Amino acid sequence: MKVSLFTTCLGEMFYVDVLKDVTEILERLGCEVDVPEGQICCGQPAYNSGYAKDTKGPAKQMIKAFENSEYIVCPSGSCAAMFHEYPDFFADEPEWQERAKNIAEKTYEFTQFIVRVLGVVDVGAEYHARATLHTSCHMTRLLGERDSHYTLLKHVKGLDLVPLPNNYDCCGFGGTFSVKMFPISEQMVDEKIRHIEETDAEVLIGADASCLMNIGGRMKRLGKPVKVLHIAQVLNSHQTEGDERYADESRKSTVL
Template identity: 90%
Template sequence: MKVSLFTTCLGEFFYVDVLKDVTEILERLGCEVDVPEGQICCGQPAYNSGYAKDTKGPAKQMIKAFEHSDYIVCPSGSCATMFHEYPNFFSDEPEWEDRAKQVAAKTYEFTQFIVRVLGVVDVGAEYHARATLHTSCHMTRLLGERESHYTLLKHVKGLELVPLPNNYDCCGFGGTFSVKMFPISEQMVDEKIRHIEETKADVLVGADASCLMNIGGRMNRLGKPIKVLHIAQILNSHQGKGDERDADESRKSTIL
């Protein structure tokens, strides 16, 4: 099965190791992975800021870059969701609308693809820790995927997965929201961190780099000892004590 990896902006700049983990997992599950050179930013920052017309250009470029792919896999629920928004941009351009629909139909978030398309629930991972899961807004509410990440984590040997209180609450990132509405965003992420601490988890796991960067950056500034890892880092671990590569890579500082 041929899979094209949508690397995302945050993936390329801050989470390259996560992209490697994603690729290794997919290849181990029998996929042939490529990375289309023509991909750029999906246009989400402009779109979320209200500049829908300005998003058409990036959307067309991404459609051209991925339209010949069999499947498109993205390690981010928010960026995968953006691909599913593309058809809405071109109601006045039937040709592009059709091309956008074809691209959207074969685009999946990473864990969603493993469970829904490959039909795999256990990737053979082993990670010994107490963990809790942050579910991102875009992945659950817009993409509609609420189970695949839980399903895969429940099959990780040695991982104790504990519920996160108010897991449905936004972490406060929201792209430019965290810049324009900084005081509100800061209170939201601080509340999220309080709930994380209630679980007494060693590790916070998530499937969206933007959320992890926001939460991890704030926890780093507050001196919290909890690791913040992308789910691919857990799923690609096979060591009894976890993967030592994960300790610092995911604790990226952000604007908070």
């Protein structure tokens, strides 16, 4: 099975190690992974800021870049959901709308692809820690994926996964929202952090780099000791009990 990796802007700039983890996991599961040239920003920042017309250019470029892919996998529910928005952009351009539908139908968030397409629920990971999971708004509400990340984490040996109170609440990032509405965004992320602390978790796990950067950055500024990891870092871990080497490397690789 051939898989094209949609790397995302944040992945390329801040979370390269996460892209490596995603690739290694997919290859272990029998996938042939490539990274199509020509991929750029999916246009989400402009679209979320109300500039729908300006999103057409980036959307067309991304459609051309991934058009020949068998499957498209993205380590971000937010960016994967953006591909599913593309058909609506081209209601007045039937040819591009059909091409956009083709892209949307074969695009999956990373954990969604593993569970829904590959039919795998246990990737053989081992990570000993008490952790909680932040579920991002775009992944659950727009992409409609609410279970795959939980399914995979429940099979990680040694992981004590505890529920996050009010996990459905937004972390306050929202792309440009966190810049334009900073005072509100700050209150939202502070509330999210209070709920994280209620769990006594050592590790916060998420599937969207944007949310992790927002929450992790705020916790770092507040001096909170919770580690912040992308779900791929946990699923690619083989840390045995008492072995902190992978945890140390994960902490270094997560840029906040």
